[in-house]
Amino acid sequence: QVQLVQSGAEVKKPGASVKVSCKASGYTFTSYGISWVRQAPGQGLEWMGWISGYNGNTIYAQKFQGRVTMTTDTSTSTAYMELRSLRSDDTAVFYCASGGSASPLYFDYWGQGTLVIVSS
Amino acid sequence: DIVMTQSPDSLAVSLGERATINCKSSQSVLYSSNNKNYLAWYQEKPGQPPKLLIYWASTRESGVPDRFSGSGSGTDFTLTISSLQAEDVAVYYCQQYYNTLITFGQGTRLEIK
Numbered sequence: 001q002v003q004l005v006q007s008g009a010e011v012k013k014p015g016a017s018v019k020v021s022c023k024a025s026g027y028t029f030t031s032y033g034i035s036w037v038r039q040a041p042g043q044g045l046e047w048m049g050w051i052s053g054y055n056g057n058t059i060y061a062q063k064f065q066g067r068v069t070m071t072t073d074t075s076t077s078t079a080y081m082e083l084r085s086l087r088s089d090d091t092a093v094f095y096c097a098s099g100g101s102a103s104p105l106y107f108d109y110w111g112q113g114t115l116v117i118v119s120s
Numbered sequence: 121d122i123v124m125t126q127s128p129d130s131l132a133v134s135l136g137e138r139a140t141i142n143c144k145s146s147q148s149v150l151y152s153s154n155n156k157n158y159l160a161w162y163q164e165k166p167g168q169p170p171k172l173l174i175y176w177a178s179t180r181e182s183g184v185p186d187r188f189s190g191s192g193s194g195t196d197f198t199l200t201i202s203s204l205q206a207e208d209v210a211v212y213y214c215q216q217y218y219n220t221l222i223t224f225g226q227g228t229r230l231e232i233k
Contacts, residue, residue, distance in 0.1 A: 035222065037170075044213065044224060044225075044226050044227045045162075045164075045170065045213055045215075045224040045227070046224070047215075047221075047222040047223065047224065050220070050222070059220050059221070061221060061222075062121075062221070095169055095170075097169075097170075100217070103220045104217060104220060104222050105158075105175075105217045106160035106172060106175040106215065106217055107160075107162075107170070107172060107215075108172050108175075108181065110169035110170060110171075111169065112169060113169055
């Protein structure tokens with residue numbers, strides 16, 4: 001069965017960076033892309049961007065352009081999301097979600113979420 | 121970006137009654153070349169990741185109860201729960217994927233009356 005397993009919770013200071021991993025299993029990693037979705041406490045879902053599992057092409061939401069980098073390691077079927085220059089309002093649960101091959105579509109599988117707390 | 125606006129923000133429905141959630145997009149998400157609406161619905165319960173319910177506006181995901189249905193085209197869409205069950209209490213989101221810059225609605229909180 002398809003599974004996306006994310007790395008554990010992180011606590012970071014303002015200005016630092018965080019890198020969250022998402023290990024996929026149960027499907028051919030290079031056949032689909034991975035999106036990252038952020039959810040601040042008590043707030044809605046916010047799409048951050050997408051990376052192709054096939055060739056590493058990325059599409060980023062304008063809000064995160066310049067501050068986020070998404071990468072993949074096809075040898076381990078793992079996707080990564082690094083967010084830099086963290087602020088307190090980056091405190092959120094970050095999800096990876098699979099969907100779309102050539103571009104992001106709907107998300108049929110989700111990771112369990114990674115809580116990132118940004119606090120001094 | 122395509123703005124997705126859901127209504128209402130919250131909704132209370134009696135068990136066994138119909139629940140209806142609306143989603144409006146700021147531009148059409150109907151792709152004319154394949155006649156598909158690039159619209160999905162998700163259910164989110166506390167402490168869990170979102171769950172895909174509906175894609176292509178009206179295709180039910182495998183395993184989703186048939187009391188859930190999606191309808192609409194172009195810019196106006198509806199998620200209907202035909203007979204509300206206690207386990208349907210959740211926040212529901214619509215999402216467009218017509219534009220590669222994905223956007224979600226703000227969410228609709230569904231409660232039992």
